[in-house]
Amino acid sequence: METQKKRIRKKAQVEEESCVACGCCVKVCPMDAIHVVLGTMAKVDDNKCIGCGKCAKECPASIIIIREAAL
Numbered sequence: 680m681e682t683q684k685k686r687i688r689k690k691a692q693v694e695e696e697s698c699v700a701c702g703c704c705v706k707v708c709p710m711d712a713i714h715v716v717l718g719t720m721a722k723v724d725d726n727k728c729i730g731c732g733k734c735a736k737e738c739p740a741s742i743i744i745i746r747e748a749a750l
């Protein structure tokens with residue numbers, strides 16, 4: 680029987696409207712995957728993010744969630 684492989688990849692997601700652009704998440708990201716853009720909000724580069732959750736732990740506003748995306 681063929682086994683169906685379903686890969687789940689985790690990605691960080693920022694609630695952008697609540698971001699205070701403190702940059703705490705940027706400093707802890709091991710993949711250089713999150714940046715504060717236009718000095719106003721953090722954005723995640725899905726191609727680089729490995730879903731480690733470090734940014735979510737660090738965010739003082741608790742507005743980063745780690746979502747699961749099936750590929």
Ligand code: SF4
Nearest residue numbers: 708728729731732734
């Ligand atoms: S989950 Fe990890 S890799 Fe992804 S943006 Fe946050 S710190 Fe970076």
Ligand code: SF4
Nearest residue numbers: 698699701702704738
């Ligand atoms: S740590 Fe949180 S509030 Fe600060 S820039 Fe990152 S997402 Fe925005």
